[in-house]
Amino acid sequence: MKKTSVVFLLIFVALAVLHQDAWNWSSSNLVFGFMPVGLAYHALYSITAALFWGIVIKFAWPDDLEEWAEGEENNSTS
Amino acid sequence: MATVWVIVCYLGALLAFALGSKALFRGTSNDYFVASRSIGPFMLLMSVFGTTMTAFALVGSTGKAFERGVGTYGLMASSSGLIHAACFFLIGVKIWSIGKRHGFVTQIQFFRARFGSNGLGYLLFPIFVLLVIPYLLIGVIGAGKTLQPATAGAFPELFQSDNPILNGGVPPWLTGLVICGVVLAYIFAGGSRAAAWANTFQTLVFMGMGLVAFVLIYNVLGQAGSPTNVAARVTEQGEVVQEYAFDKASGKLVKAEKPKVVGKLKHPEEVEQWAGKQPHLTRDEVEITYKAKNPKTKKVVDKTREVGVPWLMFLSYMFIPLSVGMFPHLFQHWLTAKSAKAFKLTLIAHPLCIMIVWVPCVLIGIWASGLLPWGMPPAAILSNVLKTLIGNPILTGMLTAGILAAIMSSLDSQFLCLGTIFTNDVVLHDSKKEYTDKQILFMARSFVVGIVAVTYVLALLLQNQNVFDLAVWCFSGFAALTPLVIAALYWRRATAAGAFASVIAVVVTWFTFFAMSGFGGEFTVMGGIMPAAICWIAGALAMVVVSLATTPPPKETVDKFFV
Numbered sequence: 123m124k125k126t127s128v129v130f131l132l133i134f135v136a137l138a139v140l141h142q143d144a145w146n147w148s149s150s151n152l153v154f155g156f157m158p159v160g161l162a163y164h165a166l167y168s169i170t171a172a173l174f175w176g177i178v179i180k181f182a183w184p185d186d187l188e189e190w191a192e193g194e195e196n197n198s199t200s
Numbered sequence: 201m202a203t204v205w206v207i208v209c210y211l212g213a214l215l216a217f218a219l220g221s222k223a224l225f226r227g228t229s230n231d232y233f234v235a236s237r238s239i240g241p242f243m244l245l246m247s248v249f250g251t252t253m254t255a256f257a258l259v260g261s262t263g264k265a266f267e268r269g270v271g272t273y274g275l276m277a278s279s280s281g282l283i284h285a286a287c288f289f290l291i292g293v294k295i296w297s298i299g300k301r302h303g304f305v306t307q308i309q310f311f312r313a314r315f316g317s318n319g320l321g322y323l324l325f326p327i328f329v330l331l332v333i334p335y336l337l338i339g340v341i342g343a344g345k346t347l348q349p350a351t352a353g354a355f356p357e358l359f360q361s362d363n364p365i366l367n368g369g370v371p372p373w374l375t376g377l378v379i380c381g382v383v384l385a386y387i388f389a390g391g392s393r394a395a396a397w398a399n400t401f402q403t404l405v406f407m408g409m410g411l412v413a414f415v416l417i418y419n420v421l422g423q424a425g426s427p428t429n430v431a432a433r434v435t436e437q438g439e440v441v442q443e444y445a446f447d448k449a450s451g452k453l454v455k456a457e458k459p460k461v462v463g464k465l466k467h468p469e470e471v472e473q474w475a476g477k478q479p480h481l482t483r484d485e486v487e488i489t490y491k492a493k494n495p496k497t498k499k500v501v502d503k504t505r506e507v508g509v510p511w512l513m514f515l516s517y518m519f520i521p522l523s524v525g526m527f528p529h530l531f532q533h534w535l536t537a538k539s540a541k542a543f544k545l546t547l548i549a550h551p552l553c554i555m556i557v558w559v560p561c562v563l564i565g566i567w568a569s570g571l572l573p574w575g576m577p578p579a580a581i582l583s584n585v586l587k588t589l590i591g592n593p594i595l596t597g598m599l600t601a602g603i604l605a606a607i608m609s610s611l612d613s614q615f616l617c618l619g620t621i622f623t624n625d626v627v628l629h630d631s632k633k634e635y636t637d638k639q640i641l642f643m644a645r646s647f648v649v650g651i652v653a654v655t656y657v658l659a660l661l662l663q664n665q666n667v668f669d670l671a672v673w674c675f676s677g678f679a680a681l682t683p684l685v686i687a688a689l690y691w692r693r694a695t696a697a698g699a700f701a702s703v704i705a706v707v708v709t710w711f712t713f714f715a716m717s718g719f720g721g722e723f724t725v726m727g728g729i730m731p732a733a734i735c736w737i738a739g740a741l742a743m744v745v746v747s748l749a750t751t752p753p754p755k756e757t758v759d760k761f762f763v
Contacts, residue, residue: 137282141274142515150481156418156426158481160270161562164278168555171281175547178289188540190763191297 126182137174141167201354204370206597207347207604210405211382214608218386218398225390229640232391233305233620239396239536241545247396247533248546249553250403250609252284252524254335255342256671257557258410258606262585263578265565269480271509272565275517277558281551283521287682288550291525292534293543294689298761299535306617307531308625314688315696316757321625323703328528328621331677332614333655334670339611340659342579343379343604344372349583350600376659379604383612384652387619388645392536395612402605407556409602412595413586414560420446420589421567423453428563430570431478432462438471439464440479440488442570446588462574463490466504479507480566483514492575503575512728519732523678525685529610529617615655619648670720673710680706680735683743691747692758698747705742709735 123131146160153162230236239247254260265272295310304310307328308321348361348369356368386394421427430444430453441459446452465471466487479486485508492503524530537543561582568585576584586599623644628635635643684702687694713731717723724730 134282134286138518141279141282141518142511143274144511147483147511150478152426152428152481156428157559157563158270158428158566160481160483161273161559164274165555165559167274167278168281168551171278171285171551172548174282175285175289175551179544179547183544184293184540184763186763187293187297191300191540193301 124182130178130182133174137167137171202593203597203600204351204354206594207351207601210598210601210604211378214398214401214605215382215385217401218394219389221386221390221394221397225393227641229637229644230305231393232641232644233535233624234299234532235391235393235396235536237300237536238538239393239533239542240538241542243396243400244533244537244542245546245549245553246400246403247536247609247613248288248530249550250399250406250606251527251530251533251613252280252550252610253403253406253554253557253606254610254671255339255346255603255607258406258561258603259342259346259579259582260671261558261561262565262568262582263580265480265562266568266572266576266581267505267507267565267578268509269482269507269566269569270562271483271514273558273562274483275509275514276520277554277562278551279518280521281554283518284524284554285547285550287522287525288534288543288547291682291685291689292530292546293540295531295685296534296537296540296543297763298689302760305532305535306621306624307526307528308621311684311688311699312629314757314761315694315699316753317696317699318629320696320699320703321629323700325621325625327677327681327703327707329618331674332528332618333658335674336611336614336655337659337662338671339607339614340376340379340655341372341663343607344375344659344663345579346583346600346603346607347375348372349580349587350596372663373660376656376663379608379611380652380656383608383615384649387612387616387648391644392532392616395616396533396536398612399609402609403553406602406605406609407553409599409605410557410560413582413590413599413602414564416590416595417564417567417585420451421453424455427567428478428481430567431480432569433459433478434465434471434474434476435459436471436475438468438474440490440574444570446571448588448591463488463505465489480569483509485510488574490574492573505574510724510728512726513724513730516724516728516730516733519679519730519736520672520675521679522682522732522736523675525682526678528621529613532617532620533613615648615651618651619644622647622651672722673714673717673720676730676732676735677706677710679732680710680739683736683740687743687747688761692762693747693752694743695747695750695753697750698743698745701746702739702743706735706739709738 143163146163149159151159153159308324312321348366352366352369354368359368359371361367386398418427421430424430424444432440435441439461440463441461443459444453445456447454466489485506487504487506489502489504491500494501568581572584
């Protein structure tokens with residue numbers, strides 16, 4: 123496995139762990155005066171997930187797949 | 201009546217937009233099944249997101265938040281942002297490249313070729329069909345149940361009902377007929393390309409309408425200082441009360457002099473912990489008893505609701521979003537992509553789109569706990585909040601159109617995918633006869649017509665059954681099958697026997713839990729673990745153990761699927 127893939131795998135696992143925000147479990151504090159902190163955290167989590175996938179695309183995009191897909195075994199129906 | 205006209209205009213616009221794609225239709229079966237693999241990044245995002253988000257995204261999320269509170273978002277939405285995108289990246293892009301290279305248009309074609317087994321296709325075919333059909337029924341029945349209260353009063357002479365909330369509303373049989381007719385019209389005409397165009401239109405509509413609904417509701421409930429103040433609260437006596445009420449005549453939210461008691465803590469010893477708190481704002485579990493009318497006997501009975509989310513359920517729910525890795529209708533959308541690069545926008549924007557739709561819906565559900573009767577069915581929460589707080593027939597029509605958009609953007613892909621599977625994996629696969637492309641196209645369209653008709657009849661027969669409870673079971677089944685696709689794509693050593701063992705292990709464990717649940721409904725094991733997690737582990741273990749115990753697949757077969 124490539125080094126970048128290992129790094130992204132570890133970040134993915136870290137994100138999965140961070141999904142379990144036990145520290146917000148009992149809190150009813152509000153963010154922006156209306157959003158419970160447990161919801162605000164997970165909304166931020168969604169933005170973080172989008173950023174993570176943006177970085178994955180930048181540094182670990184499988185460029186070889188496109189060329190391979192167009193390869194000679196290409197079926198005429200495609 | 202204005203509500204009905206808005207919905208009719210929406211359906212007309214949708215039909216016109218989707219049929220507009222006919223101008224680009226190339227008249228081939230390949231264009232019908234996978235839009236000649238020509239869909240660009242934006243339409244791919246819209247069709248993948250629109251297909252993934254069913255009626256559950258708007259109606260179900262609000263209802264679930266009404267029941268369980270703030271944990272609903274983490275339980276179902278934020279995890280999906282991470283896991284769905286992972287499935288698109290690790291499974292979708294690879295499937296696209298293999299499909300493009302080998303000309304596959306269905307999942308079963310891929311699995312048959314990868315494992316060199318026709319039998320695997322015959323095993324998977326009924327499983328896919330049986331898991332997709334309840335999903336279709338949820339859409340058609342859900343549309344009927346949404347439209348009838350929203351249009352109540354429009355046709356008092358024509359559509360009479362004993363229930364005053366539904367009297368004069370468009371009946372479910374007519375809604376189902378119209379919805380199925382509209383979807384059939386554009387799928388019949390333009391296939392996959394029409395589905396992509398329609399999904400783009402529908403996704404923009406339901407995202408836009410969701411935000412409009414949120415802003416309108418926020419403005420009304422903001423009269424309480426913060427709209428979140430409206431959510432139900434526990435008193436010093438352990439009663440659950442609603443402190444605010446909406447006065448329709450003045451259009452104002454008023455603080456009740458005497459809060460309305462809607463329930464009480466089931467365990468009195470928890471009063472000290474909960475006094476003064478709003479249970480929907482945290483994820484701590486608390487059982488609350490409340491009164492609800494039994495829809496069959498019409499008698500008022502005591503019921504108990506668990507607000508909050510058990511930790512094990514929260515953890516094991518991470519397996520449910522894996523279902524997108526095996527949805528046959530999503531598989532077909534992936535194959536429509538113009539290039540692998542077209543997936544990039546979907547990967548980044550999908551978690552954000554989920555956030556845009558789910559955060560407002562979850563908040564509305566939390567707020568509704570302080571306004572609506574606790575015995576109200578969860579699926580009715582969103583429409584009742586709109587009707588209570590907004591009350592404008594044109595806005596109600598627009599927001600109902602948004603809900604229909606979410607429903608129909610999944611229905612079209614599911615109809616098309618079943619038609620594609622029947623044509624390619626059942627008829628053409630074993631046929632010794634050579635069919636022309638026109639004949640294949642005719643066959644696919646005929647199957648789509650048949651599937652729509654069967655779905656409509658089933659929806660009529662089952663409209664009073666609670667098929668909504670089946671949704672999570674459909675997702676669980678598809679999620680538990682993902683070890684099959686992961687092994688097929690990333691493990692050269694995976695064998696046909698391993699694939700059979702994996703599918704059978706999933707079927708056996710899934711059916712066991714399904715039966716234990718009483719054939720539907722929310723069900724967990726060992727203190728909160730979702731059955732999907734156990735089925736997934738069983739499928740993965742069976743794949744690994746049996747593959748290692750059997751002869752490796754021929755190198756020339758495997759080489760076709762690895763770069």
